[in-house]
Amino acid sequence: MESAETPWHIQVVDLEGTGTRTRTVSGRAGAPTTQALVRLHGRSLALVTGTEADLEEALRGAATGEANTERGWAQLPPGPTDGHVPTASVVICTTGRCDMLARAVQAVLAQDTPLLEVLVVDNDPASGATGRALREVDDPRLSIVAAPEPGLSRARNRGLVRARGQVIAFTDDDALVDPSWLRRLLEPFAADPQGRIGAVTGIVLAAQIAHPAQRWFESRGGFPKDLAPRVWTLKEADPALARMGEPGEGGPLHPHTTARVGAGVCMALRARALRQVGPFDVALGAGTPTRGGEDLDMFARILRAGWAIVHTPDALVHHRHRTDEDGLTLQIRGNGSGTAALLTKTVLADPRVLVDLARRVPAVARRLRPGSARVSGADQDVPAGLTRAEIAGFLEGPFVWARAKARAHAVRRARLRGRRQGGTR
Template identity: 55%
Template structure:
């Protein structure tokens, strides 16, 4: 939704400026929100992420006590910069109605990576919106391919089929990637001669915190934004990659659900690992009755093949969160239905999953207890209605999955 179309009562009096600080060069870059009372600062030491802190906006970020208290970002166990040696296909799926689409594509074309192609999948080609938004962008690396069947999984699979490089990365039309995003996302893959790493995920930060809904989304956890490397596996990590990061802690339903592993807005896969795991499930994802879960499903399926997923905090992008309370409510409800649909799928395909889930009930109950941050949010004014919407979506999930399965069966 364009800024001019957002009702003024959605504007947040407690909004924050979004800033990047490189302590190596002293450079400060404001992403959005100049003039806000506080600043959310991504602190970097060269290409490495040191942490994310909130400071008073009127102070110099470099001299803020919280910034000074952050220790230097340690050297990574992988070969930093090695990702530039891997050819990559970047897939961006869109219906053409996001005002940020052109900027998202321009940011991708500004990557420091020397050898990549950009595949924009138009998931609403009849409208002509995508081609209109990208008109005049002439770059040999850019291709637009079409998928008329609505649904993010259909679009992702179309992008995978069109990809010509050994690594396939994904991002969204409402995200702005940093210039070094792709190289950093591929660094662990390029430093893994045994090829046990099947995928990587990156850090997702807000592109703006101007509206209440955006702050509330972050208050409830937002996207995964771990500022240290993590290694995700089922079972012990292979010796060759243990040094890449601490083991990930996936929560009470891991690995049935994998929300802490990463998000579809910032992920990359070896093409061979995707082939082993199979297509993105067209019964899941935005544009289907389930409204989500296709990225988490792929993470889980890849892990079950025995491969590893590595999270790197150095692959940074900024995501434009929903600007209105109604938009956020719909997103949260979709998160609930997508999660529930994913669980239903897991139980139907692997009935033993039900026993695993039964043993995790106490952990889930603790996470959802009244007053917990997951339920109430970290900000006092986070609406309780968001939790109710998520629960409503969760209860709808099985029915949504059944509808999506019927629809997909008719299209295959």
């Protein structure tokens, strides 16, 4: 762990009528830097990073200005009424080693809307760590599901097999969901009786900024935190969908990669869409040589299958970032390798994509040029090695994809052999 620095005051400020309600996520009031999500009647309005004086100024502006917190899905018939809200399961994958696991599970169980079940998928059941971490959590909605084959995608898929909800929401064992997180994720689904929305994503903010590595991660962009409602679709949205938000801007490699759509730590997927597009790709994600990309691959497949994805800025998760430079470097390298592995998969499935990608090289190069926000971040002390790690990961992506596919095939063959041997006894 790197040496600590003065922790930021991370908070959520809710404006309700003439009153203000503040919830501290981490840090203390009076810290030199505060990061506050400002909400009006539960709708995200502004993200303020600065001093307490900056926050006070933003709050005065919100109180006197014309804040736009309208949500298109709240204006559409039949509207998000209780009769149309889909049933929901929540899946958290873990190896049991994260010291936040119990808090993460308790935050999900404390949601302000009904949920069918919370499935904690144990990706290292032999250790017994998950059971020990959750032994004090007593709730009939909680189940621990064993997934002994390593890999985040395998764990996610095990959760999908067990989930009974019409919508399956995902978060992580190192993240704390807001009390209204699930309700906000379900709102767009509830306003879509035709069932055109395949996924809904939210925003992910830092749960703690107390170490340089955590600040560097945020400085380079962090997780998606767009405060405007967006609609992502590969075909022209019908009027009802179009009213839910502005068209999503996908970045230089969209829709082959979908990093701006959302992240696996804060997403909800329609079960019917999953039955159409299939499970998470077990050659992608943490615990495989590719080290990432399984959530972005799922978003891309949902879009290609004709579904829409809606981003709501009101579904909030606070994530604890890596606290040391080595851990952050490994994560950033995994981002690069996961992205390149996903692109490799896409090209192998349809070689014509390669021509399209070649046209996009200049835009990608601009993002990685010296001095760009992606390279330097907003802070002057962001290590240049982080970008080198991302580039190195990207360059190795095609090779680790091949290795991951070979490993996935080997696991599948071993499983089939075991079934055949079991059937002959």
